[in-house]
Amino acid sequence: MAEKLKVAIIGCGAIGPIHASAVLAAGEELVALCDLLPERAEALKEKLALEHTKLYSDWKKMLDKEKIDVLHICTPHDLHAEMCIEALARDLSVLCEKPLCISYEQLDAILAAEKKSRGHLAVCLQNRYEVNSGKLKALVEEKGFDGAYATVVWNRGVDYYRSGAWRGTKAHEGGGVAINQAIHTLDLLQWVCGMPKTVLAHAFNDHLKGEIEVEDTVTAVFETADGKKLNFFATTAGAKDFPPEISVRLSTKEIALCQNDLFAIGLSSASATLRQPTLGGKLVWGKGHEALIRDFYDHIRMGSHFPIDGEEGAKSVRMVLGIYRSGGEPVTL
Numbered sequence: 001m002a003e004k005l006k007v008a009i010i011g012c013g014a015i016g017p018i019h020a021s022a023v024l025a026a027g028e029e030l031v032a033l034c035d036l037l038p039e040r041a042e043a044l045k046e047k048l049a050l051e052h053t054k055l056y057s058d059w060k061k062m063l064d065k066e067k068i069d070v071l072h073i074c075t076p077h078d079l080h081a082e083m084c085i086e087a088l089a090r091d092l093s094v095l096c097e098k099p100l101c102i103s104y105e106q107l108d109a110i111l112a113a114e115k116k117s118r119g120h121l122a123v124c125l126q127n128r129y130e131v132n133s134g135k136l137k138a139l140v141e142e143k144g145f146d147g148a149y150a151t152v153v154w155n156r157g158v159d160y161y162r163s164g165a166w167r168g169t170k171a172h173e174g175g176g177v178a179i180n181q182a183i184h185t186l187d188l189l190q191w192v193c194g195m196p197k198t199v200l201a202h203a204f205n206d207h208l209k210g211e212i213e214v215e216d217t218v219t220a221v222f223e224t225a226d227g228k229k230l231n232f233f234a235t236t237a238g239a240k241d242f243p244p245e246i247s248v249r250l251s252t253k254e255i256a257l258c259q260n261d262l263f264a265i266g267l268s269s270a271s272a273t274l275r276q277p278t279l280g281g282k283l284v285w286g287k288g289h290e291a292l293i294r295d296f297y298d299h300i301r302m303g304s305h306f307p308i309d310g311e312e313g314a315k316s317v318r319m320v321l322g323i324y325r326s327g328g329e330p331v332t333l
């Protein structure tokens with residue numbers, strides 16, 4: 001493998017530039033950018049003063065023409081599956097933005113393509129790289145837990161949904177708050193507490209009727225194989241943006257009190273609470289992208305297996321699809 005990894009990005013909208021900056025910060029070569037809207041790729045090239053980066057509006061042409069080691073997929077949700085499968089068939093390594101995809105059929109096809117490929121597949125669930133996420137996971141592994149809840153209360157109005165034709169549509173976004181905004185919190189919930197076996201959920205849209213076809217609010221109760229419950233509430237009809245929270249009732253009463261802005265362990269209740277950063281705008285994405293991207297590249301260089309692979313990325317998608325299937329009845333994930 002050449003000294004620098006050759007990286008290309010499809011999708012130069014809101015999140016593509018975060019990936020591009022992280023690629024450069026990691027010291028790799030950004031060989032090509034692709035966006036259906038050429039002005040977005042051009043603007044990003046100019047902003048980052050990229051002299052040699054080639055620009056494309058047709059992603060397959062980019063894959064045909066450029067020698068690429070790693071492809072970053074930063075496009076709307078419905079395009080992830082086709083792009084992942086095509087790149088893996090070419091034995092490229094792929095970093096796909098969340099969600100990995102939007103249906104069971106797509107999941108099966110991606111996982112099959114991953115198995116056949118010599119490339120590595122990674123899913124961008126960067127909140128696992130926040131220090132306090134790891135602290136909560138370690139604590140729960142050490143002490144055990146009896147139950148947990150997670151909440152995401154954010155505000156996304158008409159302007160947000162009108163900022164991209166794919167947003168708020170079943171065909172392109174695949175769903176609403178569960179598959180888009182809350183998927184990181186669902187992923188952390190299962191990462192910390194284990195993948196649940198069943199879910200009973202309600203998904204509905206109250207505040208943007210006629211504006212979006214997808215849900216703005218979800219309530220769910222997940223249950224683990226050994227009968228532990230995980231409550232979940234997410235809405236984009238929030239009064240304001242609040243920090244997403246995961247609270248875990250630990251199986252112990254003997255832990256020291258510790259508190260900082262984002263992480264608190266209460267002595268009396270023997271529960272631990274993680275609050276993710278949510279300071280508005282792009283800060284809700286946290287700071288994990290660069291850490292995840294560097295870690296993925298390290299694994300590619302060493303030829304070792306990256307832990308957030310297709311099956312790991314599939315877990316939060318299965319939780320979301322279970323929520324959508326449930327309709328108030330318990331379903332198996």
Ligand SMILES: NC(=O)c1ccc[n+]([C@@H]2O[C@H](COP(=O)([O-])OP(=O)(O)OC[C@H]3O[C@@H](n4cnc5c(N)ncnc54)[C@H](O)[C@@H]3O)[C@@H](O)[C@H]2O)c1
Pocket residue numbers: 010011012013014015016034035036037040057059073074075076077079097098099124125126164180284285
């Ligand atoms: N990990 C995170 O915290 C995080 C944060 C924001 C967005 N995302 C994810 O990133 C992805 C993109 O979201 P966004 O907010 O940047 O969307 P966006 O609409 O701002 O950008 C998507 C870009 O893809 C381009 N595009 C669409 N179809 C294309 C095609 N066929 N070929 C090439 N380019 C095409 C669009 O023109 C647009 O510029 C989504 O999966 C989203 O959920 C992740």
